[in-house]
Amino acid sequence: xxxxxxxxxxxxxxxxxxxxxxxxxxxxxxxxxxxxxxxxxxxxxxxxxxxxxxxxxxxxxxxxxxxxxxxxxxxxxxxxxxxxxxxxxxxxxxxxxxxxxxxxxxxxxxxxxxxxxxxxxxxxxxxxxxxxxxxxxxxxxxxxxxxxxxxxxxxxxxxxxxxxxxxxxxxxxxxxxxxxxxxxxxxxxxxxxxxxxxxxxxxxxxxxxxxxxxxxxxxxxxxxxxxxxxxxxxxxxxxxxxxxxxxxxxxxxxxxxxxxxxxxxxxxxxxxxxxxxxxxxxxxxxxxxxxxxxxxxxxxxxxxxxxxxxxx
Amino acid sequence: xxxxxxxxxxxxxxxxxxxxxxxxxxxxxxxxxxxxxxxxxxxxxxxxxxxxxxxxxxxxxxxxxxxxxxxxxxxxxxxxxxxxxxxxxxxxxxxxxxxxxxxxxxxxxxxxxxxxxxxxxxxxxxxxxxxxxxxxxxxxxxxxxxxxxxxxxxxxxxxxxxxxxxxxxxxxxxxxxxxxxxxxxxxxxxxxxxxxxxxxxxxxxxxxxxxxxxxxxxxxxxxxxxxxxxxxxxxxxxxxxxxxxxxxxxxxxxxxxxxxxxxxxxxxxxxxxxxxxxxxxxxxxxxxxxxxxxxxxxx
Ligand SMILES: Cc1cc2nc3c(=O)[nH]c(=O)nc-3n(C[C@H](O)[C@H](O)[C@H](O)COP(=O)(O)OP(=O)(O)OC[C@H]3O[C@@H](n4cnc5c(N)ncnc54)[C@H](O)[C@@H]3O)c2cc1C
Ligand SMILES: Cc1cc2nc3c(=O)[nH]c(=O)nc-3n(C[C@H](O)[C@H](O)[C@H](O)COP(=O)(O)O)c2cc1C
Ligand code: FES
Numbered sequence: 179x180x181x182x183x184x185x186x187x188x189x190x191x192x193x194x195x196x197x198x199x200x201x202x203x204x205x206x207x208x209x210x211x212x213x214x215x216x217x218x219x220x221x222x223x224x225x226x227x228x229x230x231x232x233x234x235x236x237x238x239x240x241x242x243x244x245x246x247x248x249x250x251x252x253x254x255x256x257x258x259x260x261x262x263x264x265x266x267x268x269x270x271x272x273x274x275x276x277x278x279x280x281x282x283x284x285x286x287x288x289x290x291x292x293x294x295x296x297x298x299x300x301x302x303x304x305x306x307x308x309x310x311x312x313x314x315x316x317x318x319x320x321x322x323x324x325x326x327x328x329x330x331x332x333x334x335x336x337x338x339x340x341x342x343x344x345x346x347x348x349x350x351x352x353x354x355x356x357x358x359x360x361x362x363x364x365x366x367x368x369x370x371x372x373x374x375x376x377x378x379x380x381x382x383x384x385x386x387x388x389x390x391x392x393x394x395x396x397x398x399x400x401x402x403x404x405x406x407x408x409x410x411x412x413x414x415x416x417x418x419x420x421x422x423x424x425x426x427x428x429x430x431x432x433x434x435x436x437x438x439x440x441x442x443x444x445x446x447x448x449x450x451x452x453x454x455x456x457x458x459x460x461x462x463x464x465x466x467x468x469x470x471x472x473x474x475x476x477x478x479x480x481x482x483x484x485x486x487x488x489x490x
Numbered sequence: 491x492x493x494x495x496x497x498x499x500x501x502x503x504x505x506x507x508x509x510x511x512x513x514x515x516x517x518x519x520x521x522x523x524x525x526x527x528x529x530x531x532x533x534x535x536x537x538x539x540x541x542x543x544x545x546x547x548x549x550x551x552x553x554x555x556x557x558x559x560x561x562x563x564x565x566x567x568x569x570x571x572x573x574x575x576x577x578x579x580x581x582x583x584x585x586x587x588x589x590x591x592x593x594x595x596x597x598x599x600x601x602x603x604x605x606x607x608x609x610x611x612x613x614x615x616x617x618x619x620x621x622x623x624x625x626x627x628x629x630x631x632x633x634x635x636x637x638x639x640x641x642x643x644x645x646x647x648x649x650x651x652x653x654x655x656x657x658x659x660x661x662x663x664x665x666x667x668x669x670x671x672x673x674x675x676x677x678x679x680x681x682x683x684x685x686x687x688x689x690x691x692x693x694x695x696x697x698x699x700x701x702x703x704x705x706x707x708x709x710x711x712x713x714x715x716x717x718x719x720x721x722x723x724x725x726x727x728x729x730x731x732x733x734x735x736x737x738x739x740x741x742x743x744x745x746x747x748x749x750x751x752x753x754x755x756x757x758x759x760x761x762x763x764x765x766x767x768x769x770x771x772x773x774x775x776x777x778x779x780x781x782x783x784x785x786x787x788x789x
Binding site: 206207208209212213214215216217229232234235236237238239240241242243244246248249250251253255256258259261395403404453454455456457458459460 | 511512513514551558559560561562599601726727729730732733734735736737738739740750751756771772773774778779780781782783784786
């Protein structure tokens with residue numbers, strides 16, 4: 179810690195829940211936190227955002243699941259995970275024992291799945307809140323992704339908000355693959371979302387010039403990393419402009435403190451670091467340090483003052 | 491591998507975790523030396539060296555601070571010295587080519603040691619070590635460790651041609667016997683490693699292999715057919731190397747007899763050879779735990 183960064187008040191909140199710092203992991207990019215323990219002090223993170231969990235254990239998709247792209251990557255993991263029983267028995271107690279706050283990402287293919295997950299997570303020690311991954315195909319709507327339809331998205335969020343522990347804020351995680359992200363943001367907030375996480379990955383495709391076929395087993399995949407950052411900052415900007423009272427957890431290509439600063443200035447009150455962790459397992463701690471220094475250099479005495487500054 | 495095999499009928503146990511956690515360090519290259527088609531880099535990395543066990547690997551950031559290639563490159567640890575770690579790099583795509591271009595005095599960001607090491611057999615067990623291409627380098631440390639535990643060590647190293655052979659001298663210095671094969675006959679015997687493996691497996695109590703997947707499969711099958719336990723260090727495409735991304739999975743049978751998509755980086759890279767379902771790599775068999783949730787049902 180330098181003198182500069184300790185001078186800035188870096189505390190923030192997810193909805194009504196206070197956080198020690200604004201930097202979180204991103205869902206699916208730090209598993210359940212355990213593997214990062216050799217590299218960072220997990221208790222100093224805002225929270226560990228866990229890999230999206232569903233009701234049942236999932237194998238995920240066959241390999242290959244990944245393709246490197248310029249300043250990013252394409253993934254098609256297919257939400258491999260232990261299911262809610264495994265999470266409640268193994269990963270969440272591990273985090274709670276260490277005092278590491280968990281922001282639990284939930285996913286499903288029908289509205290009731292999401293509601294059941296929220297019910298199972300009520301009052302679970304260490305669970306700060308829920309991030310609802312609505313970038314999942316809706317089985318009741320021929321596989322259309324919830325996040326791409328304001329109505330379907332708000333159905334999920336309303337059901338989760340009704341079922342969830344009132345003390346746990348519910349964040350809706352938005353997809354950038356929509357024509358008008360503000361209308362989705364407005365719909366889910368009206369349905370009860372306490373905040374918005376943005377952005378999830380963008381749908382992409384890579385073709386191998388040698389085999390002349392798509393690289394990924396799942397054909398398309400989600401694009402992440404610094405390549406998507408300007409899209410993410412634009413989404414945060416548009417939504418904050420339209421809904422300035424709604425807290426935003428910003429993400430998409432954050433690799434440095436200055437990247438995080440862009441999200442804060444655009445309107446995010448906390449940020450998630452995803453793909454950059456693959457490059458640098460201590461990225462979350464470094465981004466926190468660099469962001470604190472960057473705020474201090476610009477004369478901010480607290481993170482909160484900088485949230486949305488670019489709009490003023 | 492049969493999927494109907496009973497729970498207890500495996501010759502191997504899953505490899506246990508390493509004894510120490512990895513570190514992340516910016517380290518200096520102390521020497522770079524061409525070896526045939528490869529480049530051997532020696533790094534001043536005392537904390538990695540002190541923790542490393544044979545079978546483990548390191549993961550490099552490539553391309554420098556402004557790089558657009560964000561994913562880590564995994565490279566097996568070929569040996570450790572006084573505060574140093576040695577790796578053998580085969581230039582392939584942009585990342586490994588960048589690594590192979592490092593010279594003495596350059597610095598690299600490395601995370602390691604990663605993954606599970608090779609489990610050791612009871613002392614005095616004759617061990618067959620099979621390395622394909624640069625994979626042979628990862629077996630040198632194991633050979634030394636086995637010898638110090640009283641094992642007789644038989645080594646087979648093979649490659650497409652003489653330039654792609656690796657660590658023949660180093661293995662020769664520790665192993666009781668070394669067989670060399672090349673596909674084109676430009677060094678040693680002409681043919682695949684399996685020619686020599688078939689001859690030596692009968693006198694071995696355990697087999698270890700590191701190299702390309704088809705070779706690992708052939709060695710594992712030969713060992714299993716002979717009733718010999720085998721451990722293979724797999725090479726699956728990795729993005730992080732530390733267990734957080736889930737890109738590196740293979741269908742592997744666990745100690746409970748159930749197949750899971752297991753992470754090669756943290757649950758491997760060393761797996762029991764009879765536990766990796768090589769024929770199913772790249773597909774989603776119905777009996778993988780959680781396949782039902784993906785809509786794959788029993789035929
Ligand atoms: C446990 C382990 C040990 C290895 N040991 C060695 C070694 O000792 N010497 C050596 O030369 N190579 C080794 N490899 C392979 C090496 O990691 C790849 O050749 C290298 O990552 C390719 O990167 P690239 O930029 O050259 O190619 P690209 O194809 O451009 O790589 C793109 C991405 O795919 C991943 N990738 C591609 N091929 C492989 C592969 N075969 N294995 C893992 N990831 C891959 C890369 O990490 C990167 O994220 C090892 C791999 C593993 C998993
Ligand atoms: C390998 C991988 C797995 C991911 N898994 C999930 C997931 O399970 N749930 C989710 O909501 N987002 C998931 N994401 C999206 C990230 O949480 C994040 O929204 C996105 O990658 C953009 O941030 P980044 O550029 O910092 O990675 C995943 C991303 C990657 C790269
Ligand atoms: S390489 Fe990321 S989990 Fe194995």
